[in-house]
Amino acid sequence: MQAQLETLSGLERRLSISIPREEITKRVDARLKDVAKKAKIAGFRPGKAPLNIVAQQHGFRVQEEVLGETVERSFGKAVYEQKLQVAGYPRFEPKDGAEEDGDFQFVATFEVYPEVKLGDLAGKEIEKPVLNVGETEVDKTVEILRRQRTRFERVERAAQDEDRVIIDFKGTIDGEVFQGGSAENYAFLLGKGQMLADFETGIRGMKEGETKNVDVKFPDDYQGKDVAGKTAVFEITVKNVAAPQLPEIDGEFAKALGIADGDVSKMRAEVKKNLEREVRLRLKARVKESVMSALVDATPVDLPRALIGLEIGRLAEQAQADLKARGIDPKLVPFSPAMFEEQAKRRVHLGLVLADLVKANGLEAKPEQVKAIIEDLAENYEDPADVVAWYYEQRERLAGPESMALEDNVVDFVLGQAKSVEKAVAFDELMGQQG
CATH class of the missing domain: 1.10.3120.10 (Trigger factor, C-terminal domain)
Structure with a gap:
């Protein structure tokens, strides 16, 4: 085997490898003999078919296998001898201009790992x-734990921020219904930015059972391109207003957090x-x-x-x-x-x-x-x-x-x-x- 290394640019390298054709032929013949021992070919008992018949049926596959193994093995040997550290996977190609009946020649193009020299950290x-x-931090965390256990209770007053509201709504643009603009029994927390600002503003002050139309301007960069920058009219019916009820910080609350007593x-x-x-x-x-x-x-x-x-x-x-x-x-x-x-x-x-x-x-x-x-x-x-x-x-x-x-x-x-x-x-x- 002969191998020649070239530096293409930066980290890219190319290995040109040549292997005597006799070596390939010997490996193919040896592999065919192994195949012949087990080959099942019509008209012959298993393992008894002549080698030339086995070669006719299995020769191409065997040669492909041998060439593939030879490429990998030869490349690995050349890389070891050249002391190269290959980054990623090499690209294997037949060598241009190689004679069909001459030595088996191929080129491998790949990158190598760079040299790393740690910079000066003293100035960092x-x-x-x-x-x-x-x-103070414990108080804030306890408050978060309380909010995670919030219950909502129905109220008859007008909706305000932090209430949970359940609504039906239907939106139209220029009198036409648009995709995603309608829903029934839709629940969300008012004042948390879960809906567009105009939409939430329209709901504040509404009571259970009340219906009204609200103009909502979609932002120019709204994710729904069909409605971005347009103004829709939403008919909104409030079906339920519920106020948040936070648990007291007492023994029951402590037990809920895993404190047995x-x-x-x-x-x-x-x-x-x-x-x-x-x-x-x-x-x-x-x-x-x-x-x-x-x-x-x-x-x-x-x-x-x-x-x-x-x-x-x-x-x-x-x-x-x-x-x-x-x-x-x-x-x-x-x-x-x-x-x-x-x-x-x-x-x-x-x-x-x-x-x-x-x-x-x-x-x-x-x-x-x-x-x-x-x-x-x-x-x-x-x-x-x-x-x-x-x-x-x-x-x-x-x-x-x-x-x-x-x-x-x-x-x-x-x-x-x-x-x-x-x-x-x-x-x-x-x-x-x-x-």
């Missing part, structure tokens, strides 16, 4: 958000414990994101197009799976590679930098770290020991905790190299809530 500033959980002080202590854990995880996630961004910014890398393409494929599959999980047919949502390209580039970039950083600095996950993470995860469950045992029952279940431990090691390493600055963060901002 990593923001570390800080938040201490106190009684209904002790409110115990409930608040449990809420604070869970809240502290959630805050810790969210703060940690923010620091990790800042660290990863600093690594990417500090370390420019040539990105193999093949890896970007593979990552785009993975992201598209994930998006389709998410749609299916929500009961949406993925065929109804057109995807294009451009939608995922920037995200794919960042993930490939970060993956290359992390792989080099971890290898160069011995940041692999340690067993004791993995165990600590599993025990922390298990605290959320009724029987933590069973959860810990579950993780260790199968090796692949440790992949998630190992990845978390590795990321922790990377974060600690970068924070040790860069300048970290603590900055207070508001509770509502961190938790994604409105005050």
